[in-house]
Amino acid sequence: xxxxxxxxxxxxxxxxxxxxxxxxxxxxxxxxxxxxxxxxxxxxxxxxxxxxxxxxxxxxxxxxxxxxxxxxxxxxxxxxxxxxxxxxxxxxxxxxxxxxxxxxxxxxxxxxxx
Amino acid sequence: xxxxxxxxxxxxxxxxxxxxxxxxxxxxxxxxxxxxxxxxxxxxxxxxxxxxxxxxxxxxxxxxxxxxxxxxxxxxxxxxxxxxxxxxxxxxxxxxxxxxxxxxxxxxxxxxxxxx
Numbered sequence: 001x002x003x004x005x006x007x008x009x010x011x012x013x014x015x016x017x018x019x020x021x022x023x024x025x026x027x028x029x030x031x032x033x034x035x036x037x038x039x040x041x042x043x044x045x046x047x048x049x050x051x052x053x054x055x056x057x058x059x060x061x062x063x064x065x066x067x068x069x070x071x072x073x074x075x076x077x078x079x080x081x082x083x084x085x086x087x088x089x090x091x092x093x094x095x096x097x098x099x100x101x102x103x104x105x106x107x108x109x110x111x112x113x114x
Numbered sequence: 115x116x117x118x119x120x121x122x123x124x125x126x127x128x129x130x131x132x133x134x135x136x137x138x139x140x141x142x143x144x145x146x147x148x149x150x151x152x153x154x155x156x157x158x159x160x161x162x163x164x165x166x167x168x169x170x171x172x173x174x175x176x177x178x179x180x181x182x183x184x185x186x187x188x189x190x191x192x193x194x195x196x197x198x199x200x201x202x203x204x205x206x207x208x209x210x211x212x213x214x215x216x217x218x219x220x221x222x223x224x225x226x227x228x229x230x
Contacts, residue, residue, distance in 0.1 A: 043118070101162065
């Protein structure tokens with residue numbers, strides 16, 4: 001069945017370093033992927049997305065990489081800041097329009113050390 | 115413009131009771147989805163409503179139900195509450211499709227339900 005998983009439950013990085021958060025997915029038919037950030041007491045917040053016809057997409061301080069061969073997704077955060085401390089989720093979907101629904105991974109906690 | 119709002123933010127109920135949670139989507143958004151978030155299971159899709167019709171449904175028992183009104187506001191109801199229903203219930207809205215590429219889904223802050 002479909003599943004989206006994260007390799008590690010927690011990640012601790014030094015402020016100013018780059019962070020890399022990894023995610024594996026199992027459904028090779030998935031064609032749209034999203035990264036969300038969830039801060040304590042808040043709902044998930046969209047960070048960046050990527051379609052399966054791309055292998056890299058960049059945003060402000062964030063980059064998402066997609067490797068369809070090994071079904072792997074990663075989120076890179078440049079110059080990690082204390083405000084980046086949160087739980088990060090990857091999500092996947094098969095983009096069929098009205099029947100699209102997101103499947104979320106378990107979440108990984110990013111902790112930024114000052 | 116205002117984000118997704120959910121009421122109440124916190125709720126305490128006892129087993130066997132029922133509960134109704136409310137969600138107001140972003141103005142102009144017609145798709146509303148509900149998710150259950152627990153430490154053990156993560157974020158799980160409950161259902162999605164669009165134009166007052168349930169368009170998608172996750173793998174939850176019939177005790178979980180919802181509806182959407184003509185102004186796109188949505189409610190979800192859980193009947194005969196069980197201890198395992200304790201969770202953060204999140205609502206998300208988007209223009210058209212809950213998982214559609216390019217149609218960003220915006221989440222509310224959630225309702226924290228505790229069942230005693």
